[in-house]
Amino acid sequence: MPELPEVETIVRSYRPRLEGRRITRFVSRWAKQAEPSVAAVRRGIVGKRIGRLWRRAKFIVANLEGGRRPAHLLIHLRMSGRFEWADDRGREHRHIRAFFELDDGNRLLLCDARKFGKIIYTTDFEAATRHLGVEPLGRSFTAAAFEKRLRGRARQLKPLLLDQSIVAGLGNIYVDEALFLARLHPATRSDQLTTEQIRALRTAIRTILRQAIRRRGTSFDAVYPGGGMKRYLKVYGRTGLPCKRCQTPIEALRIAQRGTHICPKCQPTNGKQRT
Ligand SMILES: [Zn+2]
Structure with a gap:
């Protein structure tokens, strides 16, 4: 999509x-x-x-x-x-x-x-458009506003970020990529993040979206040809391939019924980062 x-x-x-x-x-x-x-x-x-x-x-x-x-x-x-x-x-x-x-x-x-x-x-x-959440590249997507939205809910990050009424415009590809960039496991609960992790996630979302726009998005079959982002993806669609950061094979999981890609070393479940 x-x-x-x-x-x-x-x-x-x-x-x-x-x-x-x-x-x-x-x-x-x-x-x-x-x-x-x-x-x-x-x-x-x-x-x-x-x-x-x-x-x-x-x-x-x-x-x-x-x-x-x-x-x-x-x-x-x-x-x-x-x-x-x-x-x-x-x-x-x-x-x-x-x-x-x-x-x-x-x-x-x-x-x-x-x-x-x-x-x-x-x-x-x-x-x-009342049902739509904040534009992640817009001015109202501040760290403080994002923190409030995350703390007000006790949901896993993957389904929460896919929910268009919270942050609008993200789908499976860029949620997986943003969580990797922020080094967060997609099953982490939104009310268990530190302020620092929330800031990192907000920055990761904006960074990944800006990069993808610059590369005209990610191509997938005939529906959307011509995008150049695919070879820059770190986890999405890379099951079994080595993590570009630590060489650990990328894993495919299902979280909230959605196919999800993570590096198990860069994105540990306890939320604490291993080095
Ligand atoms: Zn890794």
Whole structure:
């Protein structure tokens, strides 16, 4: 699933051809993806101009201009959604679930093999995104705020960091990488961390996300090609390979039903670091 760095990369690469364009037509071939409904999305977006294109958590957000009140189009790619241009040469456009036609004649396709993607039209952005937690690269993700959120819960770090209502935008890859960088075991309970460990975890999350954005995210099969982060990953997808720091083989575990990768030496269960 595309996580924050992949969605940020998609936004940056599509921004030049989308910002300022007027949407002239919207067609959906998978009604369940549209909220509140295909008709409502069409009524809301056709004729509107795309202002700023940006990201909130794992949502691609388009500010819509030209209506009586502020409106937004939100797209969540979920498991397998991806954008393609209809005129992309050499692309075989499969699983087209929706498309947007623009006033410059271009057609943006939403392709989605597994059909979990969402297209949401809203005139109440606040309400539509109220369930989302803090942006980890934003100013409000301070050490003090993070400490408060962690101490207020007694949950294992892995599921807690995957919970979009706490820190928004992280998924399996970058949670595993951030925990390795902070040298924390993913089963550690959030209320048992020292202030120093919380600061290290916050720094690790920001560092890993910034690195991944710089490398255009992590590629995984045809859903998200072109990212360069994969060879810099330290634990995710490296089961059995030597830890890049201490040479101990990386282990795969299941924590809260999620496949998890750790170095057992760098990330001991008691939370204390071995050297
Ligand atoms: Zn190690």
